[in-house]
Amino acid sequence: MVPPVALGVARYRRPGRRLRRLRLRGYGPPAHTVARPGPRRRRPDRLRLACTLVGTATALLLGGWFGLVAATFVTAGLDGWLRRLEPAEVRRRRLAEAADLPLAADLVGAVLRAGAPTDRAVGTVAEAIGGPLGERLLRVARMLRLGGTVEEAWAQLGATDGARRMAAAAIRSARSGAALSGTLSRLAEDLRVDRATLAETAARRAGVLVVLPLGLCFLPAFILAGLVPVIVAVLGGVL
Structure with a gap:
């Protein structure tokens, strides 16, 4: 005969069977709400x-x-x-944010000139732009509405060069009381100039990289067909 204590320990150690019995009787949580342990084996790297x-x-x-x-x-x-290496998804989001940042700076400056407060202006532009940058701007607006500091709010904008410049301009404006709209308009123009310069540099680099394989293909042929016969003829005449 099994002691009652042993039965209690066995039931305590196997809660799954008791839980199934409770569900069959109409008690306990539904089956789809019970958390099941996931697989213990980790996916290979x-x-x-x-x-x-x-x-x-x-x-x-x-x-x-x-x-x-x-x-x-x-x-x-x-x-x-x-x-x-930067993951493809992270790179795609970063490029999308950099592309939308000049337009966002222009729009925020326009809404500020219309008389809206900073949090409402940022939130309106975030809903209009959408995308990765819109999500970041929406977090900035929410942080400002909840009473967070200016540094904490604009830190949500990201760590790219343009985002840091926009955040620094907003922080300087909040500390000094100067108008932010004009600063954002100038920042938008600077960001567009920087993007144009980067695009021109990338185009020049692409031209060099396209010619490089062609040079690597012609160089061995030039050495074998042009230099080697001359060297062989010179050495044959000398020896």
Whole structure:
């Protein structure tokens, strides 16, 4: 005969069976509301797996102790380099925010000139623009309405160069009492000039990168067809 204490311990250690019995009787929470433990196995790190495969291929190609040492350095270096790269989603949001920032600065300045307070102006522009920058501006407006400090509110705008400049202008205006609308208009013009300069620089860099593969293809042919025969003829005449 099993002691009653043992039965109590067994029931305490297996709450799932008792919970199922309660649900069958009409008691307890519904089945879809009961939290179930997730899988304990963690998903493999695809990035680390890819680096390991590259290191293994390096070791097999080179062979020996030199291959093992080279594979270690290749795996560690490739893993560190890939992890420093900006994710595609983060880059897309950053570029979208940078593209909308000059327009947002112009619109906030226009609404401020119309007589609206800063929090309402920022919130109105946030709803009009939408996107990643609209979400950040909406957080700024909510922080201002809730009574947060100017530094805490405008810190929600992000850490990009244009966002820091816009936040610094708003903080200076709040501390000095100067009008923010004119500062934002000048900032919008500066941001547009900076974007145009970056686009021109990227276009020039793209031209160089396009010509580079062509030069790499023609250089070996030029050496083999032009320089090697001349060198062979000169050495043959001298020897």
